[in-house]
Amino acid sequence: MAGETSASNTTSIGSYLRNNIREYGLLVALVVIMVFFQVITQGVLFRPVNITNLVLQNSFIVIMALGMLLIIVAGHIDLSVGSIVAFIGGLSAIMLVKWGLHFSIVVPICLILGGVAGAMQGYWVAYQKIPSFIVTLAGMLVFRGLTYLVLQNRPIGPFPKDFQLLSTGFVPDLLAFANPAPTVVTNFFALVVVVVLVIAAVYFGLKKRRTNELHGSENEPMVFFALQMAIIGAVAIFIGFQLSTYRGFPNVLVVMALLIALYTFITNRSTIGRRIYALGGNEKATKLSGINTERLTFYAFVNMGVLAALAGMIIAARLNSATPKAGVGFELDVIAACFIGGASASGGVGKITGAVIGAFIMGVMNNGMSIMGLGIDYQQLVKGLVLLAAVFFDVYNKNKG
């Protein structure tokens, strides 16, 4: 409230929970959904092979959600990513299969082309002030049309083996010599990495709490920190163990993890990330603070194009064929992941971790319902209701607070 002058740094557990219910709620929701499907599918969900599938099926949604989150935080939307996925996938197929170029040339070219596609749309949004909904709706049609043109309505494949590994390969067991139980654990490296990461997360988390205390800034209550770490750590080690009994880390999982870390850093610590949040929060005030808001918007779309191109190549490699119908409807899954993850449609609010968890919630539900044998009809219905419920939860919390 206005004029409030209480100077306490230690907040009560109840009030902390009330203020941060969104973040914990999301995590709890993901865990509940996982447990629910684990039970209802009689343990199929967390079988090593299914976890691997889950990662492979959802990596591109997560990767695009990273870019989409920045777009949404900046106060825009991008409907064209599904079409760019197909378009770049098609171009990569032509270069790799028809022209026989090596993937080390094709991958950077495709990323640049994705950036160009994003730039073409970003120009109209940022500098000509055309609503992004319209520009990217046009882009969605244009790039889909271009895909049909370049592929001449036919799928192209198969891809060279080395390119396929991008999507279907696994990180080899670098620590096989030290494996204490080769009969159970087939990829010891994966298990070790997960355990090290969990330990590192706890260590740095504790360190951050200590510096926060020194600087008098707010800390979450210890109970929450411990509980959160315990849940995340347990789930991570469990999944890491399951993967280590199969083939270890899929390559895309590594790519995805690195990108998540990078974008978390960008949104939290970089000037460009900070400015995007300010732009989405109040464009006029940000502009009057001497920030080139047009260029920032433009970059957000270029970035989205690059990530969509990466996703396009991953999908093409996974399906081992570039088809004109690839990526249809992906934009909606990606956008839904961001909104489930707590991004605000009016801009300025949203977290990378939220978008990633949102994407996994959608992914686990898709996967779980498929295992249950529910058709696309029910899947769509349930996803729609979950999206509405998540956003209603946000609005309800905001009005109440």
Place this chain on the structure above:
Amino acid sequence: MPAGPALTLRPPWNVTDMENIILEMRNITKTFPGVKALDNVNFKVREGEIHALVGENGAGKSTLMKVLSGVYPAGTYDGEIHYDSEVRAFSTISDSEDLGIIIIHQELALVPLLSIAENIFLGNEIAAKGVIDWRETFSRTRELLAKVGLKEAPSTLITDIGVGKQQLVEIAKAFSKKVRLLILDEPTASLNETDSDALLQLLMEFRNQGLTSIIISHKLNEIKKVADKITILRDGGTVETLDCHKEDISEDRIIKGMVGRDMEDRYPPREPKIGDVLLEVKNWNVFHQQHRDRQFLHDVNFNVRAGEVVGIAGLMGAGRTETAMSIFGRSWGHKITGDVSMHGKPVDVSTIPKAIDAGLAYVTEDRKHLGLVLINNIMHNTSLANLSAVASNGVIDTRREAQVATDYRSRLRIRSHSIYQEAVNLSGGNQQKVVLSKWLFTNPEILILDEPTRGIDVGAKFEIYSIINQLAAEGKGILMISSEMPELLGTCDRIYVMNEGRIVAELPKEEASQESIMRAIMRSGEKN
């Protein structure tokens, strides 16, 4: 819905009429959080007269009219409204409209892309079971337009007619609602002289037919022309009511009533140490942002010296904010020409980053929309305009950022539970201090403050004045735009007066008074 006869005719106005009071507002008191906007106001209007309501910006005129019309519903203020010899408690605008009290606001409430006829009957359509009777609508519109002397087809779109004619459409709309008490808020503010004269003439004709009107205006010459009575408000209280038929009221007489207040020590003392000219603006010409062929600022020249606090006085719409924003990186206007120099050397201020580099900072009058990212916290708002100073290679040093925010928080005494509190949850005065922090962190040489104390309480005002004094003592130049004349007189070393896009006077502290400022504005207004 049939609306009956358009105008209820009343006996013509008569000077010697007995007390035939249509409206009496008794002891009206209205408080907003921290501010007493109206304090025991008494206001009496006789049937069939034109009653002018005058006062400085913020004197309470608009608030009083909002109380009358039900914008502030009964119960949110103290006092009684007697209308037609009965006590009334309006809880919505339509309650007062049903009794014939119609307000025409300064910002016209017309839908630009609808026709005249559609606008007049908007929300009050002549329809049966939801189907509009266009023939009746158009013929009624024609009658109403004839009454206000507007020769336009009912199907003409609002956007295709000028502001003067739009004003007449508003009046026609008032007549469609059986108006008995017409309230006009600054009706001629955006009109040229011919249109203004025509409008005033029309009001006098209506008076002769028995219509009562209340007119709020800054243009004292116009008020003198039409008003039968003048009520003066000041600081939320009634000063006096003058009867124009009993004595000859001069403009100076009105001005004296408007400004005559004593200046207590609401302003911290300061010993000015004035140095060389820091900022100099020459031949500044700017065209309107939207109406691109209309020149808005004409040959504006001014300067600010180091350690000096320079004021710009003027009425709303005089071009003060536009001057500041057009200089600050062309953030307002179009076809901008003129020279800006700092320390006698020309500087490039064509974009906001360049203006900031040149040493300018502009603290906006609209802190919620243009000053703060409300959903961000104090720290993020403080560093926003100079983020690179707490970052290296594009990576923010959060510790340094927190340090900066903490420093400004204690230096400007921002009251919050921490630097992580969101700006939206701060009081107006503390929000203003956050905006100031943001700009002080860019280390400007010239600080342009646009209405720096608008909407904040007296205590916070004093703190803002103290900050201004401290900055001047550090050798910065302060350009202060304010609609509160006492504030300018209390803090400034020199005051420019603006009116209608021109600087019309430059008054050193010794010559500046509320009377001299008002006189400069009024005289220039009559010349144009």
